[in-house]
Amino acid sequence: MIGRLLLRDLALLMPGGRRGGALLPLLFFLAVAMLYPFAVGPDAPLLARTGGGVIWVAALLAAILPLDRLVAPDLDEGVFDQLAVRGVAEELAIAVRMLAHWLSFAPLLLLAALPAAALLGLERETLRTVLLGLLAGTPGLAAIGVLIAALTASLRSGAALSGLLLIPLSVPILIFGAGALARPDGGGLAFAAAISLLLVAVTPFAAGAAVRAAREE
Amino acid sequence: MQAMLAARDLACRRGERLLFRGLSLSLSRGEACHVAGPNGIGKTSLIRILAGLLRPFHGSVESRASIALLDERHALDPQVPLERALAFWSELDGSGASLMAAHRERLGLAELADVPVRYLSTGQRKRAALARLLGQRAPVWLLDEPLNGLDTAGTELVETLIAEHRAAGGTCVVASHQPIKLVEATRLKITDFAA
Structure with a gap:
């Protein structure tokens, strides 16, 4: 039964899926990575130093869509x-x-981080930290996304509100995940992974309760 | 005989308003109940309480058999072709594809297998939801306004389906403001229980 639910969810959410638009976050992510060098100018050392953080912010914004x-x-x-x-x-x-949500955006996001890293001129070592950080952080982002989607599902302006709610809630993942770029001792990554785990564990119960509460209206 | 579905001393509150109270109900095999009353009196709320989706303000519901629910929301993915949308539920219910094809045929949906659900008319969607209901093979049917959107032939079909379901030992609660022919059904007027 879990398999059938997952198949349906994937068919709806995956790129080219029935609910459409799953490629949009990815293109948005690449567009941000492409625009950033235009905005700050052709300063290679600056781009290489800040590029990792830009990829993180772009990933976070792409997760809202x-x-x-x-x-x-x-x-x-x-x-x-x-x-x-x-x-x-x-x-x-x-x-x-x-x-299903994680599968529909995270693997593609990790792949898209490669061309994004090339656009920003990231070093190999930085790219490795970014990819590991995204791997540790995206499950948490997926969990926050589903949680907020469930909480705002029955509200009229839910879509606009959910974007606003996601940003502050994802700050811890961003701090530790992107923080690992400045201090590559692995501690940041471990924290990002721990936060992700916690969110993944809590979300089914919190979002499930939200869905039940929406019935009472 | 033991009741398949029994509700005791139900009261329902929506917001600050008490819709009904002191409502009891007991249905055994083959029995049916027609819940009648004007709009906004609490028919849908009663159905949802019986389905376990809404907590009653007071009282309890007991069901000894699995429940199938048909309401205004058909739970069929709008972008998906009808056949696939129904297949999701029939697979979940463990009824085969050929059985579902037979239900589609019966409900006059045979030609529409490849049409996405969002292109179906209101009546066709209702028929599709009825196919989902049949595929569930649950002994207790809870139908909320099953005749909405259906033509005369559709109405007669629903009456036949209910009769067959009851003949096979099933039980059925129908909430409808429209007249519906149910043989030997109890008639429950919610207005009698209005608070």
């Missing part, structure tokens, strides 16, 4: 109700959704 497609359509269509009638807990449905 698909939020309105994550939970709200299923809530409106009564999919969660039909699942609940069949005894499928909201927590399980949300956990599967979180995994």
Whole structure:
């Protein structure tokens, strides 16, 4: 049953998927990496020094774009109700959704970080830290995304609000993930991974409760 | 005989308003109940309470069998072709593809298998939701306004489906403001329980 839920979620969320627009965050991410050198000018050492941070900020902004497609359509269509009638807990449905969301943006984002790094002239060592940091941080970003999408799903201006909510909540991941660039002793990465783990563990319960609460309205 | 679905002393509150109270209900195999009343009286709330989706303000619901719910929201992905949208639920319910094809045929949807759900008309969507309901093979049916959007033939089909379901030992609660022919069904007027 988990497999069927995951297949449906992936078919909806993946690039070229039924709910569309999954390639947009990726293009947005690359566009930011491309615009940044134009904005600060052709100063190679400066770009190499700040480029890692720019990739992080671009990744974070790209994670905001698909939020309105994550939970709200299923809530409106009564999919969660039909699942609940069949005894499928909201927590399980949300956990599967979180995994599908991560699969739909994180692997492609890691791939897109390579051309982005080339555009910014990053050193090999920096690129390695960025990639490891994104690998550690993106599960947390996916969890925050699903959590916020569930909390704002029943609100009228949910889409706009969710972007605003995601930014402060993702600051810890950004601090430790991007902080690893300045102090490459691995401590930052470990912290980013720990925050991610915590978020991934908490989100199914918090978002599941949010979906149930949305029914009472 | 033991009741398949029993509700005891239900009360429902929406916001500050008490919609109904003291409502009890008990349905055994083959029995049906028609919940009637004007708009806004709490028919949908009652159905959702019986389905376990809404907590009653007071009272309890007991069900000895699995429940199938049909309401205004059809839970079929709008962008997906009808056949695939229904296949998701039939696979989840463990009923085969051929059985679902037969249900589609029965409901007059055979030609529409490849059409994305968002291109279907209101009535066709309702028929699709009925196919999902049949595929679930649950003994207890909770139908909220099952006739909305259906033509005369569709209405008769729903009445036949309910009769067959009851003949097979199922039970059914129908909430509808429209007249619907149900043989020997209890009629529950929520206005009698209005607070």
